[in-house]
Structure formats: structure tokens, C-alpha cells
Amino acid sequence: MEIDQQLDIITDRAVDLVSRDELRRKLEQARAANRPLRVKYGADPSAPDIHLGHVVGLNKLREFQDLGHLVVFIIGDFTGMIGDPSGRSDTRPPLTRAQVQDNARSYQEQVFKILDPRRTEVRFNSEWCAPLKFEDILRLTAKITVARMLAREDFQKRMQANFPVSLVELLYPLVQGYDSVMVDADVEIGGTDQLFNLLVGRDLQKAFGKEQQSVLTLPLLEGLDGNRKMSKSLGNYVGVTEPPDAMYGKLMSIPDELMWRYFELVLCRPASETVSRQQALAAGKLHPRDLKDELAQAVTGKFHGAEAAAAAAVEFKRVFAEHQLPKDMPEVVLPADQFKDNRIWVAALIVAAGLAESNAAARRLVQQGAVRLGDQKITDPRADVEVATGCILQVGKRGFARLTR
RNA sequence: GGUGGGGUACCGAAGUGGUCAACCGGGGCAGACUGUAAAUCUGUUGGCUAUGCCUUCGGACGUUCGAAUCGUCCCCCCACCA
Numbered sequence: 001m002e003i004d005q006q007l008d009i010i011t012d013r014a015v016d017l018v019s020r021d022e023l024r025r026k027l028e029q030a031r032a033a034n035r036p037l038r039v040k041y042g043a044d045p046s047a048p049d050i051h052l053g054h055v056v057g058l059n060k061l062r063e064f065q066d067l068g069h070l071v072v073f074i075i076g077d078f079t080g081m082i083g084d085p086s087g088r089s090d091t092r093p094p095l096t097r098a099q100v101q102d103n104a105r106s107y108q109e110q111v112f113k114i115l116d117p118r119r120t121e122v123r124f125n126s127e128w129c130a131p132l133k134f135e136d137i138l139r140l141t142a143k144i145t146v147a148r149m150l151a152r153e154d155f156q157k158r159m160q161a162n163f164p165v166s167l168v169e170l171l172y173p174l175v176q177g178y179d180s181v182m183v184d185a186d187v188e189i190g191g192t193d194q195l196f197n198l199l200v201g202r203d204l205q206k207a208f209g210k211e212q213q214s215v216l217t218l219p220l221l222e223g224l225d226g227n228r229k230m231s232k233s234l235g236n237y238v239g240v241t242e243p244p245d246a247m248y249g250k251l252m253s254i255p256d257e258l259m260w261r262y263f264e265l266v267l268c269r270p271a272s273e274t275v276s277r278q279q280a281l282a283a284g285k286l287h288p289r290d291l292k293d294e295l296a297q298a299v300t301g302k303f304h305g306a307e308a309a310a311a312a313a314v315e316f317k318r319v320f321a322e323h324q325l326p327k328d329m330p331e332v333v334l335p336a337d338q339f340k341d342n343r344i345w346v347a348a349l350i351v352a353a354g355l356a357e358s359n360a361a362a363r364r365l366v367q368q369g370a371v372r373l374g375d376q377k378i379t380d381p382r383a384d385v386e387v388a389t390g391c392i393l394q395v396g397k398r399g400f401a402r403l404t405r
Numbered sequence: 406g407g408u409g410g411g412g413u414a415c416c417g418a419a420g421u422g423g424u425c426a427a428c429c430g431g432g433g434c435a436g437a438c439u440g441u442a443a444a445u446c447u448g449u450u451g452g453c454u455a456u457g458c459c460u461u462c463g464g465a466c467g468u469u470c471g472a473a474u475c476g477u478c479c480c481c482c483c484a485c486c487a
Contacts (some may be wrong), residue, residue, distance in 0.1 A: 162483055253442040289440045320441060345454065360452060368435045368449070382454065396435065397442070
């Protein structure tokens, strides 16, 4: 494939690129020397679940692999102890070695849903970070200035808002950059919030007399709420190991305007497709629900196969469009001691079925008209009800239980 | 080390002796509507079968008929100056 063609693929969807000329040169040199580029990508093992936000980066890595390049996937078991200050995350609790290893294992499993394992080198950065002596660290810190670190936007903002910035956070980019030195990265990719860290990698490589990595950033995918970036701690994520029904349902719940981002960033659909579809939508030729269904099925299918995705779609239509009962629902055996004269208080029933956290919450749900038992709506929060085995309790749109006495 | 400002429910943030289970916003949940768990609007958001009772406003003791609010001690956080 022509170099320019490769460049086009690589830079598609990219936000920052340092720099195009440099990357072209690297591609040319790699071809001449008949060796793959080493494309670095780092992941923090503090949260073991890969979600669609990560998939944006993984997709890009896969494109590199399909062009014959090698992905150096770094598991930041050492940096994980610091916590990435990007996007002003809170201080994270330190992980035990066992946790890190567990997380790292599930990470690899999940990552290879997208990456090609034959073209991936997995490394733990404790390999070279743990042996560092304090003296080595001093040498490392001498290579970068305070002003350079403080120039970073996150830090600026936090300091202006009187949010704390710890010294160790200042060191984070340094460690990440040191990784680049140690693995001889030719290219590093990350989200746009990683730009600073990635550039520090270049600085350090230069300071160590090595070739500087090219840097490429990708957009941050918004989470289900449509505003903030997808992250596990915000709870607005879709994990790649979630069951098909949950995955499909979550995707159907994103705001309509967000669909395009998911089409482009998760499914790598071309921007031109977005434009033509937006026009068709405006003209009334396409229905947003159908488009979102396509999105949800395609994404679910990417991780679970088309068949499972189609089944999830059918189930979703049954439950939410036609308001029918779901095919599967949890079976709940009710404790006999809750019954008096063969009846049970409705709030206690809901709690026993696991559909509310407390009697008070259950009462509120009843008052709001969210509760059905069999084909009957229950509106009196003080009602005592009879329950026959096989009877179905519904709480809200999504809460179901098949009851057993 | 010095000075100042803080710690309130999931988050942010009011409240500075009783009318406070605690305004308001975000988030969550529910209902209506619908095109979907979109959008919009409305309600709700400590616990207890409950016109009341219990637990909660960094912690511990106090003062008071009564404390998130006052006092003492302690813990923690932030900024500025050194």
C-alpha cells in the first residue's frame, strides 16, 4: 500500500498529530528497513473493564496492525499506583499486586476482542519502573522543568480552582514518558486528554538521545449521558463484556445526537456517511429510532456476533416498544415468614423480589404507579396481596420478577 | 512555621439555636407523552406498615427545655505568605 494511503488511514479520526511529515518519514523508513513501527498504547489497570471509550483507541491500533505494524500495549501496573491526573480524577486507592494481576489478565482478554494478538507486545511498566533507584528518579526529574509541567491545562485549571495538585501527579507524565523511552516507541496514541503526557514522551526520548515518537490523539467518546467522557467511575459506560441485552439497551438510551459519534468512533464509519444520513434524517427519509437500532445492533454484534445482537433487538422491541414481558426474568422465591393469612404486604414483596432497596422506596414506587402484579396495577402502598406461584411482579419499565411461593 | 478559608445527604451547594430529614442545582428513580431506556414535561429522592418514632450535617465531649447551627478538644482538606 502506498505510504500516503497508509497515512490517510492512520490519521482518519485523529485530532492532534505531531507531526504528519515526521510520521511519513517513519513509515518510509520502516518500509525500507522492512520492520514494523512500534505503536505504543498505555492502559491503567485500576479499572479492569474495557469500555467503548477504550475501543476508540483500540480501533486505531487495529488499523495500525492491519497495516503490518506492531502494537506495544503497556499495562501501567506501576503508574496505576499514582493515578492519572488527566481530567482531574481523584486520588485512587493503591492497588495490591494481586488486584493488578487480576485486572491485567481481564484487560488482555478484553483487549484482544479487537487487537490482533500476533501483532501485539504486552508489557508491564513495573518491569523497568520498579527497579529504579531514587537516584535514577532524580536524574529523570532533572530532565524536565517545573514550568513545562505546570503549563499543562489540567493543572492550571485545578490550581485556579483551588483544587489540589500533588507532586506525584506532576510526576505521572514523566513516568509515562519514560515508558516510551524504554520500549522505543515510534508512535504513541491516546485520547485528546493524553496529549500532554504523550508529548512529554517525546521530550524524554530526546533527552535520552533516542528517536522521538510521533504522537496521535483521538477524540474522547461521550458516555451514555451525552455530556461527559465515558468512564467507569462516572457509570456512563458500555463495557465490552456486557451481555448483549444490556449492551443493546444501553446503546438505545444514548441521546439521538450522540449516535454519529458512536458510528464514527466505535464502528469507524466514515464521516461522509454521517453527513448523508443526517440529511436523510432531516428530510424525513430516515427514522432516528431505526438508525439507533442499526447502531446498537452493529456494536453489540461487534462483540457478541450478529445473531446475539439481533436477538437483543427483538427482545428490546418486545419489552419497550410493545410493553410485553421479557423472555427471561429472575425467579424469586418468597420467604414464607413474610406472609400472614396467605397475604404479603406489597412493599415487603417488592423488597423481597430485589426490586427496591427499602420498604420506603417500594412504597414510593407503588404511589407513583410503577408497580404491577400479574395484570393488576397496585396503587395502595398499604395493600396486602395474594401471590400465586408463577405470578409476575413488574416494577417500573425494567424491573421484572417471576415469583414463587 | 505563620495567616486565612473549609469539612452538610450520591455529587455540587444553601442553612449559622427551635417552623431542619435539612432550600436549590446535577445525577438517580418513577409517571405522562413518545420514536427507544431519545427529547420534553411532571413527580420523587434517609429508615421504620408511620399524622408519630429512629438515625444523619468530619469526630468526641459539653452548654441548652431544644444544636447542622453555640463552647472546648481532636482529625482532615485547601489557599496565601515564609
